[in-house]
Amino acid sequence: MIDTAPSRAAAQDATDRERSDAALKRTYDCDICVVGDDVAGLAIAIDLARRGREVILLTFAGTRPLPLDGILGPGFAMPTPMLVDRVGRHDAQELLILSAQATERALAFAHKAGVAVGPRGRLSVARPHAAEALIREHELRQELAPDTTVLVGAQDLAALLGTSTFTAGLGVVPAERVSPATLKVALEAEVLAAGVRTLPVDGSLAADLKGLRKYLTAARWRIRAFQVVITGPEAFARLGPKVAVLPRAPWVYGGFRLPGVEVPYAGMVEEAGLTGLRYHFDAGRLTLAAATATRVMTRVGAARVLRRHAAELYPVESSLADGAAGRLLPEPAGMPLVHEGERGVWYALAAAGDALSHGFLAGRLICGAIAEKDDRIALLQPFAAPPLTGWAGRVARFAGYWHVRLAARLHMDKIAVSAAPDAAVSAPDLIPEQDVAAEGARPSMPSPAPAAVPASPARPRRSVAAATSASRHAARAALHAASGWASGLAARAAAEPARRRRARPEQDEEVPPQNPRGA
Numbered sequence: 053m054i055d056t057a058p059s060r061a062a063a064q065d066a067t068d069r070e071r072s073d074a075a076l077k078r079t080y081d082c083d084i085c086v087v088g089d090d091v092a093g094l095a096i097a098i099d100l101a102r103r104g105r106e107v108i109l110l111t112f113a114g115t116r117p118l119p120l121d122g123i124l125g126p127g128f129a130m131p132t133p134m135l136v137d138r139v140g141r142h143d144a145q146e147l148l149i150l151s152a153q154a155t156e157r158a159l160a161f162a163h164k165a166g167v168a169v170g171p172r173g174r175l176s177v178a179r180p181h182a183a184e185a186l187i188r189e190h191e192l193r194q195e196l197a198p199d200t201t202v203l204v205g206a207q208d209l210a211a212l213l214g215t216s217t218f219t220a221g222l223g224v225v226p227a228e229r230v231s232p233a234t235l236k237v238a239l240e241a242e243v244l245a246a247g248v249r250t251l252p253v254d255g256s257l258a259a260d261l262k263g264l265r266k267y268l269t270a271a272r273w274r275i276r277a278f279q280v281v282i283t284g285p286e287a288f289a290r291l292g293p294k295v296a297v298l299p300r301a302p303w304v305y306g307g308f309r310l311p312g313v314e315v316p317y318a319g320m321v322e323e324a325g326l327t328g329l330r331y332h333f334d335a336g337r338l339t340l341a342a343a344t345a346t347r348v349m350t351r352v353g354a355a356r357v358l359r360r361h362a363a364e365l366y367p368v369e370s371s372l373a374d375g376a377a378g379r380l381l382p383e384p385a386g387m388p389l390v391h392e393g394e395r396g397v398w399y400a401l402a403a404a405g406d407a408l409s410h411g412f413l414a415g416r417l418i419c420g421a422i423a424e425k426d427d428r429i430a431l432l433q434p435f436a437a438p439p440l441t442g443w444a445g446r447v448a449r450f451a452g453y454w455h456v457r458l459a460a461r462l463h464m465d466k467i468a469v470s471a472a473p474d475a476a477v478s479a480p481d482l483i484p485e486q487d488v489a490a491e492g493a494r495p496s497m498p499s500p501a502p503a504a505v506p507a508s509p510a511r512p513r514r515s516v517a518a519a520t521s522a523s524r525h526a527a528r529a530a531l532h533a534a535s536g537w538a539s540g541l542a543a544r545a546a547a548e549p550a551r552r553r554r555a556r557p558e559q560d561e562e563v564p565p566q567n568p569r570g571a
Contacts, residue, residue, distance in 0.1 A: 078273045080249070082108045084422065085268055085277035087257075087291070088284035089250075091232070091411030092400045094239035096281055099419040101246035108275055109243060109250045110257075110268070112286040118305050119375060120330060120341055122235070122408040123320045124159055125174040125227030126152040126200055129403060130386030131185065131324075132192045143431050145196040150428065152200060154413035155226065161412075162230060165238035171332075173319020174227030177209065181459065182325025183220040189324075190222050200225055212317040215365045222324075229320055229332065232408060251275075257290045261397045281418060283400040285382045296399055301383035303328070303404070304354040305341035306376030308368045312336075315366075322405070325456075329361055330405055338362060348378030390414045390429060391436035392421065399436070 086097045089111040097109045128135065128151065136144045162169050178186040193201045204212070204221035212221075243250065253270055260267040261280060268275040282291060288298035315333040323329040331340030342361045348354045355373035362368040381404040388410040389401040398418050402410030420426030 077269070077271075080108055080251070080273060080275045082106045082249070082275065082277050084108075084279045084281065085110065085266070085275050086281045086283065087259075087268065088112070088282060088287035089236075089240075090284035090286075091236065091239065091408055092402065092414040093281070093283040093287075094236065094243055095412055095415030096283065096400070096418055097248045098239070098242050098246050099415055100423065101243075101248045103419070103423045105423070107248045108277070109248050110275075110287075111250055111252050112284075112290070113252060113254070118341055118379075118381075118404060119307060119339055120305065120405075121229045121320070121332060122232040123174050123227060123405070124155055124162070124169070124230055124409050125224045126155045126197070126409070127193075127224055128387055129406060132189055132196065134386075136192070139431065139434055141196070146428070147431050148193070148197040148200070150416070150431070151409065151413055152197060154416055155409050157416070158409060158412040159226065159228060162228075162235065162238070165242070167230060167234050167238050169228040169230045171318035172226075172228055173317060174224040174322070175204070175212075175317065175319055176222040176224065176322050176324045177213070177218040178220045178222075178324045179217065180219050186220045186222050186324055212315075213321065213365075214313065214315045217365055218323075227319065229318075230408065235408065253290065259291050259295055261295065261394055264396075266396065279396040279398070279422060281398045281400065283414065285401065288382075288401060296393070298401075299383050299385065299389075300380040302344045302347040302378060303341055303381045304344055304348050304357045304376065304378045305339075306354060306358045307337055307339040307374045308358075308362055308366075308371045309337050309374060310366055310368060310371060313338075313366050331362075331365075338366060338368070344378070347380060350378075351376055354378045385435070387432065387435040388414060389436060390417050390432045392429065393436075398422075 083105045084100055085108045086093045086100075087110045089109060093109065097107050101107045126148065128147070130138075132144065132148075135147070138144075139147070159169065161167075176186065176189075187203065190201050190203045202223040202225060204223055206216075206219045209218055209221045210216045251270075251273060255271045258269045259280075260269075264278070266277050266280045268277070268280070282288065282296055285298060285300075288296045313333075313336065318332060318334055320330065320332050328343035329340065330342075331338060333339075340358065340362060342357065344357060348357060355376035358373050358376055359368055359371075382401055384401055384403055386403075388403070388406070389399055390410075390413070392398050398421070400411075400414035400418060402414065417426070417429040417432070421429045
């Protein structure tokens with residue numbers, strides 16, 4: 053006979069521990085629970101509390117912002133022509149207007165709270181291969197949102213930035229640099245003044261977001277709320293992919309000290325047409341961040357990537373990288389993720405470079421939808437589709453990165469080849485300049501026969517160099533085509549399940565009879 057007494061005792065002990073743990077947890081009831089204390093979460097909590105809602109804000113410790121300053125300025129990372137293609141001209145114009153209004157609101161709050169802003173300026177720059185796209189961006193922005201952009205030519209750009217790398221620039225108006233940490237401190241003070249209850253999340257966080265009442269459970273407490281707002285990368289990461297998918301991309305960031313370099317422009321500089329480069333220059337220090345194809349794990353590797361990018365702008369060959377590191381940052385594909393998922397569950401996530409401006413935009417849209425039944429949040433619903441995940445997402449990001457970089461390299465190679473002198477043309481019968489002056493002082497010599505002229509030793513070297521350049525150009529073109537094919541394949545693979553679901557008829561649909569053959 054098997055003795056089951058020990059197993060029963062162990063089960064009883066486990067049940068008792070669960071009951072005691074449940075008894076220790078304190079339950080909080082509220083109207084709205086905001087999960088995440090980034091700029092968007094703080095702005096949402098303040099606005100809803102001032103409207104009379106009972107709000108609980110869940111905060112996360114250990115978040116490390118980038119060493120770059122943030123920027124308060126209108127606009128989106130997605131090019132405006134692409135935005136018009138996605139949502140139409142009218143909706144694109146309304147989104148740009150909402151972005152400008154959110155920027156004005158953020159600047160007004162910063163001035164009222166005494167947050168130091170500046171230096172002024174947000175400059176989107178382009179190399180020769182992307183200059184035309186930047187000009188089209190300016191023209192379309194002037195049509196949809198006049199007086200929000202200023203086009204800067206190559207000479208003025210070189211004088212402002214102290215480098216001739218870029219050929220076109222687009223200034224965004226208005227735009228101000230601001231420290232994210234300082235702005236967050238001011239928002240946290242407003243949260244306390246508005247009467248918002250804050251609870252720190254130290255360990256794991258579980259969520260049950262189905263039904264009328266939503267439940268969020270931590271080690272020592274449980275929250276019951278009618279609506280939940282999930283905002284910021286920490287909240288997305290804690291709640292896991294079953295609740296909200298977090299799109300992330302690898303970046304490197306750090307700085308260089310260049311005391312001998314003078315750069316008049318101290319605003320934020322962002323490169324358009326490549327995979328991402330942001331920097332600002334302050335009193336001999338260059339601070340920059342750049343996207344990479346894969347994650348950089350070591351400090352030495354991050355410093356090497358940063359030096360390669362910075363060397364294209366300023367003389368940093370002998371400078372040491374300061375604070376170089378790699379990190380995964382949120383990347384919502386050019387537009388902020390602001391939408392309602394399940395009923396009563398709201399999501400807000402902005403890209404790392406636009407977290408400040410888009411945070412105030414997300415706060416305005418979500419608070420308007422909750423408190424005023426404002427439906428303008430639907431303008432961002434087309435961008436709420438889940439991103440590529442798994443191997444398809446990794447392949448798409450890797451291939452897309454190199455597809456853009458190789459396109460830029462091919463364009464630069466084409467410019468270099470068209471500007472180079474024709475190596476095949478030689479003039480052995482021309483008289484050198486030093487002999488022209490002495491031509492009248494010496495007797496005329498008969499010209500030698502063409503067959504007697506020795507072959508120039510530079511000709512084979514030029515031929516080899518031309519062949520090498522052509523082979524590199526062909527290899528880059530092949531890699532560019534392969535990267536575009538791989539990126540498209542990953543996107544099609546990720547969209548295949550959704551396409552099959554759309555193609556499968558519903559069970560209750562009446563399938564029309566098929567005509568027999570020959571009927």
